[in-house]
Amino acid sequence: MYLPQCCSVSPNGRLLMDGLDVADIAREYGTPLYLMSEESIVSACRLFTDTLKAAYPGQSVTAYASKALSCKYILSLARREGLWADVVSGGELYTALAAGFDPRNIIYHGNNKTEGELTYALASGVGYFVADSTRELYLLDELSGKAGARPDVALRLKPGIEAHTHEYVQTGKIDSKFGIPMETDEALRAAEIAAGMKNISLAGLHCHIGSQIFISEPFVCAAQTLLRFAGQTGLPLRDVNIGGGFGIRYTDSQTPEDISAMLAAAANAVVLAAGEQGLPLPRLMCEPGRSVVGPAGITLYTVGGVKHIPGVRTYVSVDGGMTDNIRHALYGAEYTAALAERMREPPDAAVTIAGRACESGDLIGTNMPLANAKPGDILAIFATGAYNYSMASNYNRVPRPPIVVARGGRAEAVVRRETYEDLTRCDL
Numbered sequence: 001m002y003l004p005q006c007c008s009v010s011p012n013g014r015l016l017m018d019g020l021d022v023a024d025i026a027r028e029y030g031t032p033l034y035l036m037s038e039e040s041i042v043s044a045c046r047l048f049t050d051t052l053k054a055a056y057p058g059q060s061v062t063a064y065a066s067k068a069l070s071c072k073y074i075l076s077l078a079r080r081e082g083l084w085a086d087v088v089s090g091g092e093l094y095t096a097l098a099a100g101f102d103p104r105n106i107i108y109h110g111n112n113k114t115e116g117e118l119t120y121a122l123a124s125g126v127g128y129f130v131a132d133s134t135r136e137l138y139l140l141d142e143l144s145g146k147a148g149a150r151p152d153v154a155l156r157l158k159p160g161i162e163a164h165t166h167e168y169v170q171t172g173k174i175d176s177k178f179g180i181p182m183e184t185d186e187a188l189r190a191a192e193i194a195a196g197m198k199n200i201s202l203a204g205l206h207c208h209i210g211s212q213i214f215i216s217e218p219f220v221c222a223a224q225t226l227l228r229f230a231g232q233t234g235l236p237l238r239d240v241n242i243g244g245g246f247g248i249r250y251t252d253s254q255t256p257e258d259i260s261a262m263l264a265a266a267a268n269a270v271v272l273a274a275g276e277q278g279l280p281l282p283r284l285m286c287e288p289g290r291s292v293v294g295p296a297g298i299t300l301y302t303v304g305g306v307k308h309i310p311g312v313r314t315y316v317s318v319d320g321g322m323t324d325n326i327r328h329a330l331y332g333a334e335y336t337a338a339l340a341e342r343m344r345e346p347p348d349a350a351v352t353i354a355g356r357a358c359e360s361g362d363l364i365g366t367n368m369p370l371a372n373a374k375p376g377d378i379l380a381i382f383a384t385g386a387y388n389y390s391m392a393s394n395y396n397r398v399p400r401p402p403i404v405v406a407r408g409g410r411a412e413a414v415v416r417r418e419t420y421e422d423l424t425r426c427d428l
């Protein structure tokens with residue numbers, strides 16, 4: 001069974017995270033509960049910064065894509081590890097600033113940033129924006145002028161590369177709401193327009209080609225495409241940002257390449273392509289989210305009802321579900337499940353793990369091998385550190401779970417559980 005690196009099993013079959021008994025923590029803090037390994041997050045941050053330092057002869061920046069998990073604790077940790085922050089909303093920006101980020105190390109993204117958000121970001125001193133359209137360039141120039149600022153701006157390009165797990169296609173034309181099209185001359189025009197603007201400084205090029213990418217090739221292709229485009233513009237572009245999307249493992253059957261191998265291949269491609277284009281080495285930037293926090297997290301639930309429908313399926317119901325993990329309901333994401341106190345028991349059946357929300361689609365997964373689950377068991381779902389808490393909701397007026405972190409041999413809450421009072425806080 002797939003177990004993330006931060007987890008192990010004690011001789012008596014109990015699940016441990018960094019040596020701590022996971023079921024004991026679940027009983028102390030209650031369920032549902034997000035439990036995270038600080039060591040795992042720190043080593044993921046260092047994997048990016050160390051790989052870039054070793055594999056890339058120019059300057060490099062790793063920005064943590066905070067959409068994967070945004071809270072003060074995670075952002076402070078990423079900041080202390082020397083990462084920048086990538087934010088896509090006023091709320092993510094607010095959290096990054098509250099976590100002590102220097103606004104000059106914050107990259108503001110988004111395909112439809114509002115005027116209010118841009119004004120807030122400029123007033124906060126955010127030093128770097130990624131523009132998603134020509135319209136946004138004009139807006140940024142105008143608002144920067146009003147704010148007396150001159151931020152760096154990179155163009156988010158749509159390079160016509162569609163990357164999925166083990167494959168990618170170079171269509172030259174993709175249907176996406178993100179990015180400035182390269183298949184027409186719009187991207188070249190945008191670069192010229194941006195370079196001529198008074199209140200912004202055209203700093204570079206950006207793309208993000210997908211998520212859960214398991215192989216190097218799409219990153220290599222993206223790097224080559226951006227460098228070729230930089231050569232075509234004839235403009236002095238300092239930065240090349242290859243985005244995020246580095247894939248992680250959720251189940252036994254998934255076999256992503258090592259992240260360091262994917263990153264090193266992309267870095268090498270930038271060096272070669274810059275040489276081919278006769279360009280100086282750009283500053284190489286990347287924006288991992290999932291791969292920084294995903295493997296570090298597990299979600300713990302208490303099993304409630306177990307319903308056998310002979311010849312059909314067995315439902316194991318838990319006290320959370322789509323309100324804390326919507327990824328299966330949203331796009332069929334797969335996970336690995338285990339009973340935290342009976343890790344050495346072999347799977348009894350392939351079950352469907354059902355949430356508590358009033359939606360038939362509220363499932364954590366189907367066909368999940370699991371030992372014989374009984375009411376009261378603590379059930380663990382692995383690799384839930386990314387896009388779980390950040391996508392959580394209060395559907396059915398269910399309070400969001402806390403985040404507890406294993407660090408220095410003890411468990412500590414870094415986000416508290418929501419209360420019923422929290423749920424009515426905004427009701428007038």
Ligand SMILES: Cc1ncc(COP(=O)(O)O)c(C=O)c1O
Nearest residue numbers: 065208211244245287288289290
């Ligand atoms: C622009 C951009 N950068 C970075 C990321 C992070 O991707 P991942 O969490 O797959 O690393 C995303 C994810 O949607 C993104 O849109």
